[in-house]
Amino acid sequence: MTDALVLASLPLEFDAARDMASVRDWRRRGRYGPVPYLAGDYRTADGRTLSVALARPARLGGRAVAPIATTLAALLHPHCIALTGIRPDGPAVPGDVIIAHSADDQWRRAIHGFRPDALSSFGAADEKEALLWLLERLARGEDPVTHPARARYFPAGTWQARVGPLLREGLIRNAGHGWELTADGRAYIRRHLFAVVDPPHRLPFAVHVAPAEDASIAAVARESGIPHWLIVQGVSDRAEYDRYRDFAAHAAAEVLWALLADLLGHERRRPHDH
Known part of the structure; x- marks a missing residue:
């Protein structure tokens, strides 16, 4: 069983999720199969290890995520399925992060109490x-x-x-x-x-809890018998030139991994095995 299956729709979102994870070596899996993905061991701050997988659809678009989520859920039997990425606007300002409502009471309490202050993406605005x-x-x-x-x-x-x-x-x-x-x-x-060539690397972003824009991940979790699901999205800008796009993807990915480490790390309590 895999602890967490993380999905992204866009190459930018996938790269951010890969780069922001505390995974030393990502291993390519299913390269010649219908759904290639990366597998790795995520190390939490207190030394526990979570087995994680990361994938994105070959074609772009949110609707393309559901089929690969269903395929990988059957293959990996994850304890949690998650989606990270960006979304335009929302109940926030560009750079903020939106966490979708969770159906799980325990996770909902943890999400509502989440603070981003300790994350590398968070910093005071100069x-x-x-x-x-x-x-x-x-x-x-x-x-x-x-x-x-x-x-x-x-x-x-x-x-x-x-x-x-x-x-x-x-x-x-x-x-x-x-x-x-x-x-x-x-x-x-x-x-x-x-x-502006370089996007901001640190912002005083806020984390909000709001309904999911795309409920397909929750549906896959329900249909596949996966105990938990999580959707985290950074807010980008609708403007023609969006300088927040990269930051939003990286902030969302960092929030997602921090939540998974906290929620799954304490729930699973897997030993440090290396």
Whole structure:
């Protein structure tokens, strides 16, 4: 029996899940079969080992995941089946992570109490990242002052100091009813976003619990008699240029592995066998 079967729809999502896992050596399996996959031993922080498998469909699209999930579930008999990836927007801001509602009470309690602070993807926003966040909110027609994520990018006492340069450079203005971009501000953000080559590596992202966009994984778990299922997705941007795409995939994968290590590691209590 495999402890966890992890699936991804896109190459970007698959690569992020592979790279963010604490697996020393991934082994190729089923290379000449109908569904090739990677197998490995995931080491938890306290030294336990989880047997895990990772796969993605040859063709793109969420609907393509269900058939390979069913095939691998019958082959590997996983204790948990999981899906990691990205999703556009949602009840969050780009870079945040959404965990789907779990049908399991024990897992639901653990998920609701999950904190991302200790993860390598999590970090305070520097001044440059905070100002970009503010300009992006204004470009979307959102009010950064009342936005629920403002405190993550503008901690107490930093608003005046960080907004001052934008005012002096004529990128934003107070229109009486709130802040708005000037023509120079709109031109600046277009130039900057298209000039950004590297995505952010650390952000003060939040983790939300919400209904699953695609319930196919839960259906496969139910039909295959798999005890647990988990869906974790990072929020990307609907904009033409999405600088959060890579970060969202990696943050989602890191959250997923951390949850699996916590929930399955304590539930299975497998010995350290190497």
